[in-house]
Amino acid sequence: MAEQTIPQTPNLRAVAIGVSSGGVRALKILLGALPEDFPLPVLVVQHISPEAGNGMARLLDNYCAIRVKEADEQDEVRPATVYLAPPNYHLLVEREGRLALSADPPVSFARPSVDVLFESAAEVFGAGLVGIVLTGANFDGAAGVRAIKAHGGLVIVQDPADAETPQMPAAALAAVKADHVLALAAMPALLRRLAAATAPRAEAADA
Amino acid sequence: MTPVEVEDVEIRLLLEGVQQVYGYDFRDYAAASIKRRLTQWLAESGFDTFSQAQSRLLRDPELFFSLLQGITVNVTEMFRDPSFFKALREQVVPFLKTYPFVKIWHAGCASGEEAYSMAILLNEEGMAGRYRMYATDIDEAVLQKAAAGVMPMAEMQKYTRNYQKAGGKASFADYYTARYDRAILSADLKQSIVFAPHNLAADAEFGEMNMVLCRNVMIYFKPALKERCLDLFDNSLLSGGFLCLGLKETLEKRKMSARYDELVAGTRIYRKRYG
Numbered sequence: 001m002a003e004q005t006i007p008q009t010p011n012l013r014a015v016a017i018g019v020s021s022g023g024v025r026a027l028k029i030l031l032g033a034l035p036e037d038f039p040l041p042v043l044v045v046q047h048i049s050p051e052a053g054n055g056m057a058r059l060l061d062n063y064c065a066i067r068v069k070e071a072d073e074q075d076e077v078r079p080a081t082v083y084l085a086p087p088n089y090h091l092l093v094e095r096e097g098r099l100a101l102s103a104d105p106p107v108s109f110a111r112p113s114v115d116v117l118f119e120s121a122a123e124v125f126g127a128g129l130v131g132i133v134l135t136g137a138n139f140d141g142a143a144g145v146r147a148i149k150a151h152g153g154l155v156i157v158q159d160p161a162d163a164e165t166p167q168m169p170a171a172a173l174a175a176v177k178a179d180h181v182l183a184l185a186a187m188p189a190l191l192r193r194l195a196a197a198t199a200p201r202a203e204a205a206d207a
Numbered sequence: 208m209t210p211v212e213v214e215d216v217e218i219r220l221l222l223e224g225v226q227q228v229y230g231y232d233f234r235d236y237a238a239a240s241i242k243r244r245l246t247q248w249l250a251e252s253g254f255d256t257f258s259q260a261q262s263r264l265l266r267d268p269e270l271f272f273s274l275l276q277g278i279t280v281n282v283t284e285m286f287r288d289p290s291f292f293k294a295l296r297e298q299v300v301p302f303l304k305t306y307p308f309v310k311i312w313h314a315g316c317a318s319g320e321e322a323y324s325m326a327i328l329l330n331e332e333g334m335a336g337r338y339r340m341y342a343t344d345i346d347e348a349v350l351q352k353a354a355a356g357v358m359p360m361a362e363m364q365k366y367t368r369n370y371q372k373a374g375g376k377a378s379f380a381d382y383y384t385a386r387y388d389r390a391i392l393s394a395d396l397k398q399s400i401v402f403a404p405h406n407l408a409a410d411a412e413f414g415e416m417n418m419v420l421c422r423n424v425m426i427y428f429k430p431a432l433k434e435r436c437l438d439l440f441d442n443s444l445l446s447g448g449f450l451c452l453g454l455k456e457t458l459e460k461r462k463m464s465a466r467y468d469e470l471v472a473g474t475r476i477y478r479k480r481y482g
């Protein structure tokens with residue numbers, strides 16, 4: 001049934017997530033519900049203090065079935081792995097599907113910035129990218145979802161009414177017509193459905 | 208070809224032209240970041256496409272200079288990553304003190320904040336007059352700024368915090384004089400620093416260094432250029448010398464890693480083995 005509701009999904013290649021204040025809770029709910037063998041790579045920018053260290057990646061890795069790691073430069077983007085942008089660096093994707101970091105100035109007042117990740121991932125994955133904007137108190141990600149749409153990708157936004165802090169999802173919704181607007185709790189199922197529809201060998205199992 | 212692919216071709220051609228006409232080689236810079244910077248420059252320049260900009264760029268050195276400024280983003284801060292400077296102070300300086308005189312190379316020093324931080328640290332540890340620092344960058348405009356040693360007053364609060372977290376022993380305010388919105392660094396910090404142009408993509412090594420710092424520069428390079436830089440540093444360093452990288456850069460999987468040991472895991476301070 002679920003497969004029919006999303007008939008012409010192009011082959012998805014990656015998921016990119018942007019989140020700010022309220023991020024830990026939101027990421028636990030979303031990433032915590034993804035299976036260990038989720039067939040896509042997941043790239044995450046969470047706004048975080050520059051001195052935070054890599055504790056967040058470890059915390060989420062312990063909590064989630066899917067593997068979570070802090071992104072290292074030159075990491076090859078692989079399925080079934082969540083890559084978290086390190087504090088104080090932007091996370092970008094290279095053409096060959098490798099990750100890159102940059103110490104360029106903050107964008108939209110943030111480093112890492114959701115816009116930087118979304119814009120570079122949109123260029124590389126094109127229509128194969130799913131961008132997700134979650135809770136946050138600023139407008140980082142709005143330019144990013146515009147780039148994702150311009151390259152034919154899919155945009156999912158947390159319903160601002162459902163978000164701990166509504167500004168960031170609201171700014172994304174003001175920037176583009178999102179493909180899906182829904183509560184956080186409903187997102188894992190949607191992601192699993194999208195991923196199942198796209199990966200021929202994965203079982204369309206969650207019905 | 209998609210529009211993105213066409214633009215990638217335009218950028219490749221542009222960088223090729225820049226290399227041939229001006230001698231600056233950015234062809235081995237990692238594509239994602241340099242494209243971001245170039246796109247920003249293009250938007251500000253008023254040209255519609257890189258092809259359009261190219262014909263003017265190759266004939267107009269002033270326009271090229273603005274492009275160069277756009278490509279070499281010189282962000283830096285004093286005592287960036289305080290934990291790194293704390294490790295320097297506690298783990299590395301005791302070794303440096305055993306030499307009568309040490310030579311240090313800061314490659315990609317930008318506006319000099321890192322070199323000045325190092326000078327403060329070494330002076331506080333009693334090494335004043337016993338070291339020389341060579342602080343280099345590809346960008347001559349930023350080197351002039353570095354040599355002037357003047358910083359925005361607005362940054363001082365943050366730098367003071369960094370300094371304290373890095374184990375600073377004095378009062379940070381002793382190191383500068385406030386003048387309107389600027390902070391002028393005290394002259395004795397400059398005494399042992401030489402600022403000079405050096406291009407990591409083209410120029411040769413510096414000899415006999417006890418320490419090389421190159422932080423947040425090679426993350427912008429493709430693997431081949433990174434390897435070139437690491438060879439330069441390796442050839443510059445004496446045995447027992449120290450190589451310091453940015454917190455997200457490692458020697459793991461590099462050819463030379465067998466000859467280096469990380470001093471304390473995670474600090475990205477590597478020591479070159481003897482023999």
Ligand SMILES: C[S@@+](CC[C@H](N)C(=O)[O-])C[C@H]1O[C@@H](n2cnc3c(N)ncnc32)[C@H](O)[C@@H]1O
Pocket residue numbers: 103104279280281282283284287314315316317318321343344345346349405406407408421422423424453
């Ligand atoms: C992000 S800054 C790093 C500054 C400082 N090391 C730090 O970590 O705070 C990078 C610097 O590398 C310089 N750079 C870029 N390409 C270079 C090259 N080929 N040779 C030397 N310096 C280069 C830039 O001009 C810029 O000042």
